[in-house]
Amino acid sequence: MKLLFERSRTGRAMNLLPDCDVPEVSFDESLLRSSAPRLPELSEVDLDRHYTALSKETYGVNSGFYPLGSCTMKYNPRVNEAMASLPGFTELHPLQDPATTQGALELLHTAGKYICEITGMDDMTFQPAAGAHGEYTGLLLIRRYHQLRGDLEKRTKILVPDSAHGTNPASAVMAGFTVVSVPSNAEGGVDLDALRAAAGEDTAGLMLTNPNTLGLFDPNILEITKIVHEAGGLCYYDGANLNAVMGHARPGDMGFDCVHVNLHKTFSTPHGGGGPGSGPVGCKAFLSDYLPSPQVREDNGVYSLYDPSESVGKVRSFQGNFLVVVRAMTYLFSLGGEGLTEASSTAVLNANYMMHRLSKSYEIAYPGICMHEFVMDLKKLKDETGISAMDVAKRLLDFGIHPPTMYFPLIVHEALMLEPTETESRETLDDACDLFLEIAKEARENPEILHSAPNTRTVGRPDEVSAARNPILRYPFE
Numbered sequence: 298m299k300l301l302f303e304r305s306r307t308g309r310a311m312n313l314l315p316d317c318d319v320p321e322v323s324f325d326e327s328l329l330r331s332s333a334p335r336l337p338e339l340s341e342v343d344l345d346r347h348y349t350a351l352s353k354e355t356y357g358v359n360s361g362f363y364p365l366g367s368c369t370m371k372y373n374p375r376v377n378e379a380m381a382s383l384p385g386f387t388e389l390h391p392l393q394d395p396a397t398t399q400g401a402l403e404l405l406h407t408a409g410k411y412i413c414e415i416t417g418m419d420d421m422t423f424q425p426a427a428g429a430h431g432e433y434t435g436l437l438l439i440r441r442y443h444q445l446r447g448d449l450e451k452r453t454k455i456l457v458p459d460s461a462h463g464t465n466p467a468s469a470v471m472a473g474f475t476v477v478s479v480p481s482n483a484e485g486g487v488d489l490d491a492l493r494a495a496a497g498e499d500t501a502g503l504m505l506t507n508p509n510t511l512g513l514f515d516p517n518i519l520e521i522t523k524i525v526h527e528a529g530g531l532c533y534y535d536g537a538n539l540n541a542v543m544g545h546a547r548p549g550d551m552g553f554d555c556v557h558v559n560l561h562k563t564f565s566t567p568h569g570g571g572g573p574g575s576g577p578v579g580c581k582a583f584l585s586d587y588l589p590s591p592q593v594r595e596d597n598g599v600y601s602l603y604d605p606s607e608s609v610g611k612v613r614s615f616q617g618n619f620l621v622v623v624r625a626m627t628y629l630f631s632l633g634g635e636g637l638t639e640a641s642s643t644a645v646l647n648a649n650y651m652m653h654r655l656s657k658s659y660e661i662a663y664p665g666i667c668m669h670e671f672v673m674d675l676k677k678l679k680d681e682t683g684i685s686a687m688d689v690a691k692r693l694l695d696f697g698i699h700p701p702t703m704y705f706p707l708i709v710h711e712a713l714m715l716e717p718t719e720t721e722s723r724e725t726l727d728d729a730c731d732l733f734l735e736i737a738k739e740a741r742e743n744p745e746i747l748h749s750a751p752n753t754r755t756v757g758r759p760d761e762v763s764a765a766r767n768p769i770l771r772y773p774f775e
C-alpha cells in the first residue's frame with residue numbers, strides 16, 4: 298500500500314478552510330520556522346481512500362471472532378457509544394465548578410458504588426488509565442499503608458505467583474518493591490508450601506491474578522490470603538479477569554484488600570491501541586485515605602471533590618478517562634445484576650465448550666473445568682509434525698479469524714490461549730472449532746501450507762521484535 302507521502306503531488310491541496318477573515322498577526326522572526334513543513338498534498342478522495350483501505354486491513358471485534366486470551370475481547374455495544382457521545386458529557390471541562398458538573402460526579406460516584414458492590418470493596422478511584430496502571434496505583438496504597446506504620450524499610454517484597462499476568466511483577470518493581478516469584482503446583486494453582494516459605498517479615502504483599510493466566514480459579518484462595526495476612530502483608534487482587542466471576546464471587550469476600558478491574562475488558566469498553574482504557578482500583582475502608590486525589594463524595598444529594606487525607610497523590614489528571622466510565626456505566630445499567638452474573642456464566646460456558654471440542658485434537662495444558670479462558674499446549678503437535686503454535690496462529694489469519702494469544706502464559710512453552718467471551722454465538726464457536734480441527738488435520742497431512750501461512754494477507758510474518766524495538770515512524774523523504 299502506498300503511503301500518503303508517496304501519493305502526494307505538489308499543489309494538489311484540498312481547500313477546506315474558508316479565507317482568513319481576521320487580521321493577520323506577525324510573530325517575531327525567531328519564533329517562525331525557516332521552511333514550511335513537508336506535509337503530503339492530496340485531494341480529499343485520495344485521503345479518504347487511503348484511510349478506508351487502512352481500516353480494511355485492520356481487524357477488530359466488529360470484524361469477527363477475536364478469541365485473544367487474557368484480553369476479553371467482548372463486543373462493545375453501540376449504546377455505550379451513544380451515551381458517551383451525549384453533549385452533556387463531551388462538552389464538560391474538568392475544571393468547571395462542581396456545582397455545574399453534578400451529573401458527571403453522580404455518574405462517577407454511582408459507578409464506584411456499583412463496582413465496589415461487584416468486587417466487595419468499600420472505595421474506588423477511576424484515575425488509572427489501564428489495568429497495569431491500576432496495579433501500580435494499588436501497590437502505592439499498600440506502600441503507603443506500610444510507610445505510615447513505619448514498616449516500609451522492612452517490608453520490601455511482593456509475592457507474585459508464576460501464573461500471574463506479566464504486568465504484575467513489572468508494576469511491583471515500578472512501585473519500588475522487589476518481586477519474589479512463587480511457583481505453581483501441579484494443578485496450576487499457587488503452591489501453598491512455597492507461599493508459606495516465601496511469606497515473612499519482609500513481605501509487603503501478594504498480587505494474585507485470579508482466575509490466573511491458565512484460566513483457573515485457585516481453590517486455595519482463602520488459605521492464600523490468610524497466609525499473607527498472618528505474615529503482615531496485604532493482598533492485591535488482579536481483577537482484570539473479573540469477567541469469569543462477576544456476580545458469583547467477590548475478591549473482598551476472599552480476603553483481598555485492594556483490587557483493580559479493567560473496564561476495557563469486563564465492562565465492554567473499547568481496548569483502543571494502547572488506550573484510552575480504564576483500570577479503576579477498589580480498596581477496603583482502611584486504605585481509603587490513601588486513594589489518589591481528588592475523590593468524589595456525596596452529601597445530602599450534593600456531589601463534591603475532596604482530597605483524601607493521606608493520598609498517594611495523583612496518578613493521572615482529573616478523574617481519568619471519564620468517557621470510558623460513561624460507557625461502562627451504560628453497560629452496568631443495561632445488564633443489571635442478573636445480566637452481569639449471566640454474562641460471566643456464559644463466558645465460562647463458552648470457554649468450556651470450546652475447550653471440550655478442541656481437546657479432540659489439541660492437548661489442554663491443565664485439563665478439567667476452566668473459567669473464562671483455557672490454554673492449549675502444542676508441544677506434542679510440534680514434536681510430531683514440526684508445526685508450532687505460531688504456525689497454527691498464522692494459519693487462522695487465512696480464514697479471517699483473529700488468532701488466540703500465543704506463547705503466554707510463559708509456564709506453558711507452546712501455548713495458545715483462547716478466551717471466546719460470552720458475546721459469541723454457538724455458531725461462531727462451532728465455526729472456529731471446525732477451523733482449529735481442520736488446521737490440526739493440515740498439520741499432519743499438509744504441513745507446508747502452515748509453515749508459509751498466512752498466505753492471503755498483505756503482511757505475513759514480520760520480525761516482531763525489530764518492529765517493536767526499531768519502529769520506523771518517520772518518512773525518510775529520500
Ligand SMILES: Cc1ncc(COP(=O)(O)O)c(C=O)c1O
Pocket residue numbers: 367368427428429430462464506535537538559574576
Ligand atoms: C490478568 C491481567 N492483568 C493485567 C492486565 C493489564 O491490563 P492493561 O493491558 O489494561 O494494562 C491484563 C491485560 O489484559 C490482564 O489480562
